[in-house]
Amino acid sequence: GYDISALLKETGNVTLDVGFVNTASCKSAITYIDGDAGILRYRGYPIDQLAEKSSFLEVSYLLIYGELPTSEQLAEFTAKIQRHTMLHEDLKDLLAAFPRDAHPMSVLSAAVSALGTFYQDSLSITDKDQVELSTIRLLAKLPTIAAYAFKKSQGQPTLYPDNNLDLVENFLRLTFGYPTEDWTPNPVVTKALDQLFILHADHEQNCSTSTVRLVGSGHANLFSSISAGIHALSGPLHGGANSAVLEMLDTIEQDFGGDVDKFVEKVKNKEAGVKLMGFGHRVYKNYDPRAAIVKNAADEVLQALGVDDPKLAMARRLEEIALSDEYFVSRKLYPNVDFYTGIIYKAMGFPTEMFTVLFAIGRLPGWIAQWREMMEDPATKIGRPRQIYIGETERDYPSA
Ligand code: ACO
Helix, strand or coil, X not given: CCCHHHHHHHHCCCCCCHHHCCCCCCCCCCEEEECCCCEEEECXXXXXXXXXXXXXXXXXXXXXXXXXXCHXXXXXXXXXXXXXXXXXXXXXXXXXHCCCCCCHHHHHHHHHHXXXXXXXXXXXXXXXXXXXXXXXXXXXXXXXXHHHHHHHXXXXXXXXXXXXXXXXXXXHHHHHCCCCCCCCCCHHHHHHHHHHHHHHCCCCCCHHHXXXXXXXXXXXXXXXXXXXXXXXXXXXXXXXXXXXXXXXHHHHHHHCCXXXXXXXXXXXXXXXCCCCCCECCCCCCCCXXXXXXXXXXXXXXXXXXCCCCHHHHHHHHHHHHHHHCHHHHHCCCCECCHHHHHHHHHHHCCCHHHHHHHHHHHHHHHHHHHHHHHHHXXXXXXXXXXXXXXXXXXXXXXXC
């Protein structure tokens, strides 16, 4: 009912771009996406090559420092991270105080926020050594915090990190191991999780990364900025979509007797109350290159683990319908990275609430790289969008 052009004229030289569909907020040299062609590159390297040949820590290094590490640089980076995996014992008390049924994303964000109280020696945003120390602390401690949040939710005892293991193995042991038992890594699970972390490691100016930048643009420290990013990621339209996919498959099973076609009809008629979770993307209008890799990984992991999940068949049918149905085709809605990840995480033994936590561990190096790039850019200004005011004009407070 508003005359937007009249309002714009009144407000002056302001662009209205709800959801920042066309507005760039920064220049960045980290991640390149061509949504129409389905291309994703980190620092110039195609995502499929990194997923096949690299490791999560190597990709973390690449994103944060701009180049692939030499073997010495990678060894040094790995050793630094391994030295910081432990949590302060008092931080563990804080984790213990959360209710057992708390959502692990809330616990994760609160604990990262609390890192700023335990590590006041690395809060400077201008001292390069302190930023580096906070970077290492975050990369090392986030998996430990995530595993502790999981243990808490299960009522199980926590373990201390074993720094002879690599980052992903350590996380899996902290999550699924028991203090009374030896733990042997399953190489299929370790490799698949490492690859999934690579696929999630950065995605330029998405909702959570833009949040990290916006909070940091006011010169908030790295821990506070990342904590805010975790909250942004938790929403079902963003990182929370990976658990929403599994919840949707549960609904199809329970309320639609597994009849995928019937459910899709409801979605198309906008009667289901939800969109097709795991489909659609603001930028990819061709296909999400990560989804193709994840789809293959889902087949391999389920086969290797001997898991026969009827949800995989339902997911395949959903994809089949969406790729041929006029509603989805005309709107360019393709499976996104979150569509198949939940099925893999479930096969690995993670409960649904942990799926978005896994996304956060993967996305952390991207958030850090983007925050650091912004802080080092002399052109950076505090983020401060404008608005078009549509409220009351001036009126007087009523006299008694
Ligand atoms: N299922 C059904 N219809 C959809 C879907 C979907 N998943 N996504 C978009 N549409 C429809 C919309 O209803 C709209 O149709 P209409 O014009 O008839 O109303 C049209 O497609 C355009 O959709 P927008 O909402 O304008 O697309 P936008 O770019 O704003 O949203 C988003 C992108 C949020 C990802 C959306 O597609 C969505 O909600 N998907 C489901 C949740 C999801 O999977 N999120 C994960 C994204 S990837 C990530 O964060 C890692």
